[in-house]
Amino acid sequence: xxxxxITHLFFQQYWWLxxxxxxxxxxxxxxxxxxxxxxxxxGKTETERKMIVNTLGRKWEFTFTTLVTFxxxxxxxxxxxxxxxxxGAYWLWIVLxxxxxxxxxxxxxxxxxxxxxxxxxxxxxxxxxxxxxxVIIGTVVGTFFNGADFSLNMLNNVTWxxxxxxxxxxxxxxxxxxxxxxxxxxxxxGALYFILTIQDENIFRRSKKxxxxxxxxxxxxxxxxxxxxxxxxxxxxxxxxxxxxxxYKYLHNLLDMPIVLASxxxxxxxxxxxxxxxxxxxxxxxxxxxxxxxxxxLTVFSLFAIAGLNNTSFYPSIADLQSSLTIQNSSSxxxxxxxxxxxxxxxxxxxxxxxxxxxxxNKHKIxxxxxxxxxxxxx
Amino acid sequence: MTQLLLNIDPxxxxxxxxxxxxxxxxxxxxxxxxxxxxxIIAIMETVYVKTGNPEWKRIxxxxxxxxxxxxxxxxxxxxxxxxxxxxxxxxxSWFVGDIFGAPLAIEGIMAFFMETIFIAVMFFGWNKVSKxxxxxxxxxxxxxxxxSALWILVANAWMQYPAGMQFNPDTARNEMVDFWEVLxxxxxxxxxxxxxxxxxTLAALFVIGVSSxxxxxxxxxxxxxxxxxIASVFGFISVMALIFTGHGSAVQVAEHQPMKLAAMxxxxxxxxxxxxxxxxxxxxxxxxxxxxxxxxxKVGFKGxxxxxxxxxxxTYVPGIADLxxxxxxxxxxxxxxxxxxxxxxxxxxxxxxxxxEQGNEEEAKLQYDILMDNYKHFGYSYVKDPRxxxxxxxxxxxxxxxxxxxxxxxxxxxxIFAWLTITNKIENFKFGKLLYIIGLACIPMxxxxxxxxxxxxxxxxxxxxxQDLMTVDAGVTNISxxxxxxxxxxxxxxxxxxLIAEVSIMLKFIKDGPAKPENEGGK
Numbered sequence: 038x039x040x041x042x043i044t045h046l047f048f049q050q051y052w053w054l055x056x057x058x059x060x061x062x063x064x065x066x067x068x069x070x071x072x073x074x075x076x077x078x079x080g081k082t083e084t085e086r087k088m089i090v091n092t093l094g095r096k097w098e099f100t101f102t103t104l105v106t107f108x109x110x111x112x113x114x115x116x117x118x119x120x121x122x123x124x125g126a127y128w129l130w131i132v133l134x135x136x137x138x139x140x141x142x143x144x145x146x147x148x149x150x151x152x153x154x155x156x157x158x159x160x161x162x163x164x165x166x167x168x169x170x171x172v173i174i175g176t177v178v179g180t181f182f183n184g185a186d187f188s189l190n191m192l193n194n195v196t197w198x199x200x201x202x203x204x205x206x207x208x209x210x211x212x213x214x215x216x217x218x219x220x221x222x223x224x225x226x227g228a229l230y231f232i233l234t235i236q237d238e239n240i241f242r243r244s245k246k247x248x249x250x251x252x253x254x255x256x257x258x259x260x261x262x263x264x265x266x267x268x269x270x271x272x273x274x275x276x277x278x279x280x281x282x283x284x285y286k287y288l289h290n291l292l293d294m295p296i297v298l299a300s301x302x303x304x305x306x307x308x309x310x311x312x313x314x315x316x317x318x319x320x321x322x323x324x325x326x327x328x329x330x331x332x333x334x335l336t337v338f339s340l341f342a343i344a345g346l347n348n349t350s351f352y353p354s355i356a357d358l359q360s361s362l363t364i365q366n367s368s369s370x371x372x373x374x375x376x377x378x379x380x381x382x383x384x385x386x387x388x389x390x391x392x393x394x395x396x397x398x399n400k401h402k403i404x405x406x407x408x409x410x411x412x413x414x415x416x
Numbered sequence: 417m418t419q420l421l422l423n424i425d426p427x428x429x430x431x432x433x434x435x436x437x438x439x440x441x442x443x444x445x446x447x448x449x450x451x452x453x454x455x456i457i458a459i460m461e462t463v464y465v466k467t468g469n470p471e472w473k474r475i476x477x478x479x480x481x482x483x484x485x486x487x488x489x490x491x492x493x494x495x496x497x498x499x500x501x502x503x504x505x506x507x508x509s510w511f512v513g514d515i516f517g518a519p520l521a522i523e524g525i526m527a528f529f530m531e532t533i534f535i536a537v538m539f540f541g542w543n544k545v546s547k548x549x550x551x552x553x554x555x556x557x558x559x560x561x562x563x564s565a566l567w568i569l570v571a572n573a574w575m576q577y578p579a580g581m582q583f584n585p586d587t588a589r590n591e592m593v594d595f596w597e598v599l600x601x602x603x604x605x606x607x608x609x610x611x612x613x614x615x616x617t618l619a620a621l622f623v624i625g626v627s628s629x630x631x632x633x634x635x636x637x638x639x640x641x642x643x644x645x646i647a648s649v650f651g652f653i654s655v656m657a658l659i660f661t662g663h664g665s666a667v668q669v670a671e672h673q674p675m676k677l678a679a680m681x682x683x684x685x686x687x688x689x690x691x692x693x694x695x696x697x698x699x700x701x702x703x704x705x706x707x708x709x710x711x712x713x714k715v716g717f718k719g720x721x722x723x724x725x726x727x728x729x730x731t732y733v734p735g736i737a738d739l740x741x742x743x744x745x746x747x748x749x750x751x752x753x754x755x756x757x758x759x760x761x762x763x764x765x766x767x768x769x770x771x772x773e774q775g776n777e778e779e780a781k782l783q784y785d786i787l788m789d790n791y792k793h794f795g796y797s798y799v800k801d802p803r804x805x806x807x808x809x810x811x812x813x814x815x816x817x818x819x820x821x822x823x824x825x826x827x828x829x830x831x832i833f834a835w836l837t838i839t840n841k842i843e844n845f846k847f848g849k850l851l852y853i854i855g856l857a858c859i860p861m862x863x864x865x866x867x868x869x870x871x872x873x874x875x876x877x878x879x880x881x882x883q884d885l886m887t888v889d890a891g892v893t894n895i896s897x898x899x900x901x902x903x904x905x906x907x908x909x910x911x912x913x914x915l916i917a918e919v920s921i922m923l924k925f926i927k928d929g930p931a932k933p934e935n936e937g938g939k
Contacts, residue, residue: 095536095540096536098491098532098535098536099532099536101491101495101532102524102528102529102532104495105494105495105498105524105528106521106524106525106528106529107524108498108499108524109498109517109520109521109522109523109524109525110521110524110525112501112502112509112513112516112517112520112521113513113517113518113520113521113522114517114521116509116510116513116514116517116589117510117513119501119502119509119513119517120502120506120507120509120510120513121506121510122502123499123501123502123503123506123509124502124503124504124505124506124507124509124893124894124895125506127503127893127895127899128899130499130502130503131503131903131906134495134496134499134503135906135910137492137495138492138493138495138496138910139492139910140492141488141489141491141492141495142488142489142492142914142917142918144488145484145485145487145488145489146485146488146917146918146921149485149921149924149925150921150924150925150928151920151921151923151924152917152920152921153913153916153917153920153921154913154917191588191766191769192507192510192588193510193587193588193589194506194507194510194894195506195507195893195894196894197894197895200896202895202899369513369514369517369518369591370514370584370587370591370592372591372592372593373514373515373517373518373591373592376518376592376595377518377521377522380518380521380522380525380526381525383525383526384525387525387526387529387530387533390529390530390533391529391533394533394534394536394537394553395536397537397541397544397545397549398536398537398540398541398544400544401544414481414484414539414540414542
């Protein structure tokens with residue numbers, strides 16, 4: 038029995054790490070969303086905007102698929118979270134889903150003849166997706182540390198205790214500060230991606246300016262989020278599965294798991310290094326994206342890790358503390374987790390294929406000439 | 417305890433079902449084209465790579481662009497479907513998440529990712545990667561799309577026929593015990609094959625329909641003829657497989673969801689030598705509890721339904737009344753009896769939990785045994801009236817017959833188009849104009865048949881969200897019906913807007929036709 042429990046815990050942790058990895062990859066891929074909010078800020082002419090939309094348009098499906106896979110993995114590995122959060126925080130998720138629904142068609146329809154609503158309409162949809170998508174995803178992750186307003190009955194059916202069904206989270210400054218951090222970071226990543234992939238002096242110059250402009254609010258939001266996270270009480274769980282409040286819980290988690298601490302610090306340094314080198318480096322440094330992107334992955338990965346590992350409740354209930362979800366009480370059965378773990382071996386294969394495809398498409402920078410070519414697909 | 421026997425607002429159930437139906441039916445406008453046209457495109461591109469003939473590249477690119485317009489909106493509706501299990505069916509999501517979540521996740525990790533990765537190469541790689549790499553990417557995109565379908569259909573099949581699982585009272589959910597039984601359940605296999613071949617058939621008819629338009633306008637005739645050759649042969653093979661797997665699906669329905677079969681045929685009183693209805697008009701006043709005649713008019717074939725189920729005209733087929741009121745002779749329990757057993761199971765579960773909490777293992781074990789003995793009736797504990805297990809018969813009946821009649825007609829359409837293009841007679845065919853109009857008309861007909869198929873599958877299984885184990889009332893998210901009503905209208909509004917834009921873009925694109933040869937592949 039004990040062995041089965043330990044094995045089960047092993048797989049629960051393994052799956053939490055995978056979910057963390059997917060969440061972290063998603064955060065980095067949100068550069069597409071961030072970029073979408075800069076189309077008009079950076080693109081001043083029709084051709085510039087076309088270049089921006091096209092460089093993002095070649096990657097939007099990666100972000101989208103990662104989001105879908107992230108949701109699927111959560112459902113398969115932690116179905117009680119899926120049931121509780123999606124059914125409970127109804128409006129929060131619906132708004133997020135709608136934001137992504139609008140995105141999916143916008144690239145394809147934007148420049149097509151007879152698209153009914155006009156080019157500008159689809160660009161507005163892209164902006165909405167970029168703003169709402171990033172802020173809400175970040176805010177939802179914020180609830181991992183601040184809790185949500187639900188309780189569960191004997192059959193694990195969810196009751197939500199706030200009529201706004203999740204929107205109340207938008208009033209929690211700490212969760213929202215993470216949401217805004219994601220938004221500003223996504224914009225920085227978006228601008229860095231333009232610098233990386235578009236051959237155009239004006240876009241380069243304006244992107245650089247936008248990085249600086251977004252860096253300041255990003256730092257304010259992220260540092261206040263992180264500082265408060267380190268000093269706040271956290272939702273801990275004891276060996277019997279009882280939830281209790283522990284002072285400095287998330288700081289303790291970092292200190293208890295030095296690898297996670299290292300990952301967080303390296304991540305933050307990576308982000309700052311990439312940004313500063315782009316801003317102040319010599320010879321028009323263009324590859325800052327490749328520091329900020331992995332930096333983002335490491336940072337977000339660490340945040341997920343301290344939310345769910347080391348006897349922590351990753352989806353705490355503020356309405357009924359004992360209804361809080363941990364990776365143990367919300368996970369799939371050992372059997373299902375094992376099956377899914379075989380499936381997870383495909384993740385590196387898919388990542389490798391994604392890298393091959395990414396490189397094949399990004400071999401050359403996007404140029405004005407390419408946009409004006411009649412031969413080939415463009416948005 | 418009363419808290420567990422939920423008193424759910426029936427209005428909420430209706431709106432939640434309506435919302436899911438809306439999303440699913442919109443999604444299904446775009447998915448079947450994707451499933452099939454990718455193979456048609458891949459075949460065209462293969463011909464291009466083999467022959468090096470630029471005309472084939474032009475043809476490939478033309479259909480690929482139509483695919484791209486369609487794909488985006490399929491994805492847009494798909495993401496809502498995936499998360500709607502959680503947002504609107506959260507109790508269901510927990511009750512079966514241990515089994516149901518896995519195929520959904522596998523879909524994301526293996527199939528959808530593959531599709532996305534190679535779609536990027538397919539769309540943007542024409543001048544960036546080698547011809548062979550590009551062709552491989554096209555085939556893998558097709559494979560990825562179809563693998564996606566596999567996993568989601570496995571999940572759907574499981575709801576129709578729960579297999580490979582066991583109920584765990586400690587967690588109050590069903591848990592997977594045999595993955596292969598879930599994946600290779602005969603219902604899943606048939607459902608997958610029947611659904612993807614329906615997609616292939618629809619896509620082939622789409623290609624034939626658009627090509628017919630060009631023939632009608634006497635434009636792009638070479639492109640049209642070449643496209644028709646490939647689509648009609650591909651379509652003919654698909655529709656034959658479609659009919660074959662349709663029969664397989666019906667046999668599975670007879671075995672696992674007899675009520676659905678009875679509704680498909682409007683069969684109220686069952687028996688041996690059951691009749692297959694070719695077509696009929698149902699009597700709108702007929703209910704399971706009155707003596708009205710079931711049909712106002714019918715064309716039926718006695719014994720054929722029995723024969724189709726297991727090749728014996730004497731096979732007993734239960735009717736709707738038999739399933740509601742029971743048939744002792746054929747060992748069919750009355751629904752009331754199943755409701756009683758369902759309640760025993762539910763009470764045993766509650767008692768089990770209480771004894772467990774008190775630490776009384778012995779009593780808990782006793783209750784566990786009672787629960788397990790009656791578990792196959794568990795869902796009946798939510799049924800309030802035996803008549804509630806009857807789905808809406810006219811909807812199921814007419815949808816089923818429209819699907820079958822249209823499907824059978826398509827066989828003929830493919831044969832005629834294949835024959836006339838292979839013998840190169842299509843342009844000078846005496847009734848050419850009529851034929852092209854039929855070809856065009858097949859596009860909406862294919863969509864109607866395809867959607868009707870899903871109506872049969874999903875309305876036919878009501879009130880079950882998981883056959884015999886959970887009703888829609890028990891699976892729904894506990895939320896105000898107003899909220900769901902609001903999201904229903906938001907979705908309806910947005911989806912309709914997107915659909916209008918999509919159809920408008922497609923029509924314009926088709927009207928303009930493919931790029932001119934001297935401007936090869938451009939747009």
